[in-house]
Amino acid sequence: MKAPVTPDVLTVPRKEVADRPNLIGMTRDALRDALIEIGIPERQAKMRTGQIWQWLYHWGVRDFAAMTNLSKDIRAKLADWFTVELPEVVTRQVSGDGTRKYLVRIAGGHEVEVVYIPEEGRGTLCVSSQVGCTLTCSFCHTGTQKLVRNLTAGEIVGQVMLARDDLEEWPEPGTGTGDKGPRLLSNIVLMGMGEPLYNFENVRDAMRIVMDGEGIALGRRRITLSTSGVVPEIARTAQEIGCLLAVSFHATTDAVRDVLVPINKRWNIDTLLDALRDYPKATNSERITFEYVMLDGVNDSDADAHRLVELLEGIPAKVNLIPFNEWPGAPYTRSSNNRIRAFATILMQAGYASPIRTPRGEDIMAACGQLKSATERQRKSRAQIVSEAGL
Numbered sequence: 001m002k003a004p005v006t007p008d009v010l011t012v013p014r015k016e017v018a019d020r021p022n023l024i025g026m027t028r029d030a031l032r033d034a035l036i037e038i039g040i041p042e043r044q045a046k047m048r049t050g051q052i053w054q055w056l057y058h059w060g061v062r063d064f065a066a067m068t069n070l071s072k073d074i075r076a077k078l079a080d081w082f083t084v085e086l087p088e089v090v091t092r093q094v095s096g097d098g099t100r101k102y103l104v105r106i107a108g109g110h111e112v113e114v115v116y117i118p119e120e121g122r123g124t125l126c127v128s129s130q131v132g133c134t135l136t137c138s139f140c141h142t143g144t145q146k147l148v149r150n151l152t153a154g155e156i157v158g159q160v161m162l163a164r165d166d167l168e169e170w171p172e173p174g175t176g177t178g179d180k181g182p183r184l185l186s187n188i189v190l191m192g193m194g195e196p197l198y199n200f201e202n203v204r205d206a207m208r209i210v211m212d213g214e215g216i217a218l219g220r221r222r223i224t225l226s227t228s229g230v231v232p233e234i235a236r237t238a239q240e241i242g243c244l245l246a247v248s249f250h251a252t253t254d255a256v257r258d259v260l261v262p263i264n265k266r267w268n269i270d271t272l273l274d275a276l277r278d279y280p281k282a283t284n285s286e287r288i289t290f291e292y293v294m295l296d297g298v299n300d301s302d303a304d305a306h307r308l309v310e311l312l313e314g315i316p317a318k319v320n321l322i323p324f325n326e327w328p329g330a331p332y333t334r335s336s337n338n339r340i341r342a343f344a345t346i347l348m349q350a351g352y353a354s355p356i357r358t359p360r361g362e363d364i365m366a367a368c369g370q371l372k373s374a375t376e377r378q379r380k381s382r383a384q385i386v387s388e389a390g391l
């Protein structure tokens with residue numbers, strides 16, 4: 001028997017019953033096809049795509065009614081068939097140093113974190129590509145969480161858009177081309193949760209939207225994708241995204257890297273370095289960043305530094321030394337500042353720029369390897385408080 005239709009159903013907002021596709025995250029081609037499918041004449045589709053694209057990604061407009069260069073008919077049609085939605089910001093924390101951390105909810109109730117780090121005349125957004133991670137790097141807290149799912153392209157570009165919302169960085173409609181001054185959100189690093197190269201297509205489509213000159217228009221050199229070393233996808237990253245590359249290197253022997261970054265057992269140091277040597281964009285002006293987490297007594301000796309110099313030979317590289325961000329139960333501790341400095345000196349003497357990453361936003365636990373997990377811990381402790389109080 002068919003369930004009776006209750007008046008309730010009719011009062012549910014349309015978007016919740018209709019399951020309409022979200023325009024955010026569609027490539028230009030997909031958007032054009034979607035417009036044709038709802039009856040927009042093919043000869044107009046390219047122009048309409050361009051108009052809608054600019055509203056969404058240049059002006060940051062989400063309401064079809066405000067897209068004033070489209071006819072009323074088209075606006076109504078769009079509203080009938082599509083939504084424009086970003087992931088929902090659940091909490092927003094601002095650190096004493098200006099770092100902002102957003103906990104963001106995506107479809108299915110999963111949560112990921114996005115971090116904005118302001119710097120002099122620029123600002124970097126650290127974006128997540130997966131909920132959790134299938135890899136199990138032993139120093140990374142994300143690695144202890146099971147992968148829940150890949151983010152969609154819309155959820156990835158949505159992180160950039162919600163940060164621009166919060167920074168109030170969309171130009172005012174009707175004011176020409178918008179602010180040409182230094183951008184608050186000028187750079188993107190794919191260094192949040194997840195392994196971006198295990199979600200290649202969605203990351204690629206999202207970054208193409210971000211780079212598109214008629215929208216957010218961030219240049220490809222303002223985007224850095226960090227990978228643990230998914231060798232077969234490295235060449236594609238250059239060809240299909242063209243962004244800068246960072247590699248979670250972290251060790252100078254296969255024996256140690258096998259433990260720290262277990263994907264090394266599949267593609268070892270030599271194989272990885274060969275792929276990096278061929279990275280078409282690895283010229284001197286677009287060097288590959290080698291991320292190297294400093295773990296006390298594990299990978300931080302002078303011998304490691306010298307070996308690293310030898311391994312990097314022939315690759316335009318810079319090294320980013322990351323003081324280990326400790327998390328409860330972590331099997332490692334952070335190298336001392338003196339050790340990190342000594343390591344950096346050896347690299348510098350060999351001609352490698354090797355900045356030591358200053359921890360930012362520590363008071364809100366916005367650091368690498370702590371994303372999301374810290375929030376979970378906070379929740380747990382709140383739950384503990386409740387149970388201890390016998391509530």
Ligand code: SAH
Nearest residue numbers: 140191194195226227228248291325368369
């Ligand atoms: N999965 C990708 C990108 C996300 S991790 C990758 O592994 O490259 C971003 C960077 O943070 C990586 O270099 C990772 O090795 C590093 N990282 C993870 N946990 C960390 C921790 N606890 N302390 C310092 N760096 C960490």
Ligand code: SF4
Nearest residue numbers: 133135137140143228
């Ligand atoms: Fe995954 Fe990167 Fe963490 Fe390794 S370091 S577990 S690849 S997020």
